[in-house]
Amino acid sequence: MHDPEWWILGKLWAYRSQTEPFIHIDSDVFLWKSLPNAVAKAPVLAQNPEYCIFGEHHADGWWYxxxxxxxxxxxxxxxxxxxxNWYTANRRELAYCCGIFGGNHVKFINHYADLALKIVTDARNQSAFSLMENKPGDCLLIEQYFLAACLEYHKQHADSNFQGLQVxxxxxxxxxxxxxxxxxxxxYTHLIGRAKQSQEIAERVEKRVAQDYPHQYExxxxxxxxISFLPALSELKGFRDLRSESQIAHDLSNALNxxxxxxxxxxxxxxxxxPADGTSFCTITITKHSLDGTPLTTEEHQDELFLRTTxxxxxxxxxxxxIRSLHLQNGQATFRLISEASPKLVTVSVFGQNPNLTKAEIQIEFI
Structure with missing residues (x-):
């Protein structure tokens, strides 16, 4: 049983297990269109190159x-x-983001993934790992920096079976x-970091999935x-048992933005x-909309909404x-968030009494 902080293990096992050309898409990635032919047919494909700076691990690329x-x-x-060893001795700084990864040269990918797994699992490394405090960040180092190391090493060695391989x-x-x-x-959408927690982005993705893939959405x-994540039909106030799943999906998706x-x-x-100065502010606008994005402006949708902030x-x-609450007028309302005098990341929440109206949240940073 390995340390769960090594979250890349599952991905590396998947890479190593493939026997045919493949594309792996992270669970926080949404691919809305077909890949360009040059990418889909490549020996190795990745999301994008990125770089670290040797000796400056407090820069933006702190995880490398x-x-x-x-x-x-x-x-x-x-x-x-x-x-x-060759890559670090030459102080190379290139890595490849693997939000999307795969390719047609499966033998190389198996080779790379096998070595990456061995870095994590080799018994000789466990004493050092037990003292490391940045394993979630080092996961990217092992998956993405080491991928570039393998590609560059074999590109430079004429006797390699993978010589000249391109990404x-x-x-x-x-x-x-x-x-x-x-x-x-x-x-292409990749919800890295705190973007996964954005209520606005989650609603946009849900709306798009419901529109483009209605059967999968249902x-x-x-x-x-x-699994009791949503209430049972009998517990949904205002619904009748005769209503279809698609109607229920529509009503549950009346959302705040x-x-x-x-x-x-x-x-x-x-x-x-x-600015974190205690006086600066931003104006936040609330709108209520249906599944297809249509604003809900009639009288029945003029909800009283409650406001909270951290x-x-x-x-x-x-x-x-x-204020702590307000009423929608024509399906819309605005309010101000005033900053504090010290830096802080805050979450603003808006919700109503209607159990079928999804709660909305947005984050603002005082800097």
Missing amino acids: RPEIFDIRLKNMNGWLPEEW ECLFESPEEAFSSNRSEEVG RCLKYLKS LTHHAPDQHIIDGIGEI GGLIMDATGETH
Whole structure:
């Protein structure tokens, strides 16, 4: 039984087990369009290249710390593959993000995955691993940095069975991968980091799945009810047993959507930022919509909604009155979030009395 912090083990086992060309897509990745032919037919494919800086593990790429990982293992008589030793000796800084990964050269991928698994499981490394505090980050080092090490090592050795092997990336850089325009063009969504917790993004993904794959969406609803994640039919107020699953799905998807005008200064996490000075604010807008995105503006949808935040102050739209609830008008309402005087990441929640109306949340960072 291995340390559960090594979350890459399942992926590496999957890579090593393949016998035919394949594509592996992470569970937080959504592929909306077919891959370009150049990527789909490549010997090895990945999401995008990315880079670390030797000796600067507190930079943006803090999870890539090859020099620290290397020293700790070797100081305790650990084992590392020849590809790793060659790559770090040359202080190489390239890695490949594996949000999507695979290819047509299955023998190379099996070889790489087998060695990556051995790094984690080799008995000679366990003493060093027991003292390491950054194993979730080192998972990316073993999966993604070591992938580049294998590719570059065999590319440089003429006697290798994998000499000259090329990798094709879906995006040319991390910035391109997380550019909304480019991602939309390619049809690719990767919810890394805190983006997985975004209520707005979750609702957008749910809406898209319901529109494009309605039968699979209904199967998901049935499963969630079967494990009591959603209430049973008899417990849903206002529903009759004669209503179809699709009607129930529609009603359960009447949702609240939150948007803000705070500038989004981070290319990855999608979180808006305002100064942590106790006076700056952002305006948050609530809208109520149906499954297909249609705004719900009639009188029956003018809900009273309750507002909560883990930090800062919630004020009315003019900034004059502290509030804890408001009413939708024509399916919409706005309010202000005032910052605190110290840096903090806060979550703003909006919910109503109607049990069939999904709760909405949005995160704002005071910086």
